[in-house]
Amino acid sequence: QVCAQLCRRPCYCPWVPPHCPRGSPLVLDGCGCCKICARRLGEPCDFLHICDQSQGLICDYSAASAGTGATCNFEDGEEGCEVNGQVYRDGEVFQPSCKLQCRCLDGGFTCVPLCQEDIR
Structure with a gap:
């Protein structure tokens, strides 16, 4: 509970x-008072503006001592990536569409096509 x-x-x-x-x-919110939008991966957070716990995110204060504010990060500190509002863990494979398969890697993602282009 917040101060x-x-x-x-x-x-x-x-x-x-x-x-x-x-x-x-x-x-x-952190006071248990008002409805707010949960903060997503990499977004700033604090006691009131909480991270999306359903995605496994916590408010990471480790960077706050370096002069920047706290940000939402995975609890174990691993990199993740966000695609179309969905958060993926590092190494996770996902399909944003039926035509692509992607892998989250070091905060970014790479994709390969799943089907050949039909050229006529």
Whole structure:
């Protein structure tokens, strides 16, 4: 739970919950008060703005001491990649479409075609 100074009681939340980008679920903020969009891989985070735990992300404060803020990262510190709002772990193979097979590698991804182009 977040420090009492950061969480106002009663809660003051917008009437309409935010519209989240694809792949970012609506979650309760760190105060357990208002609905917010969960932060995704590489996005800034803090006590209030929490990471998408359904994707295995945590708020990583290890870089914060280097002068940058905390960011969402995998719990074990491995690199991952985000494609079309979906987070993949390093080494994971995925198909973003029926025509491509891709592999997440060191924060980026490479793809190979699954079918030949029909040239006429």
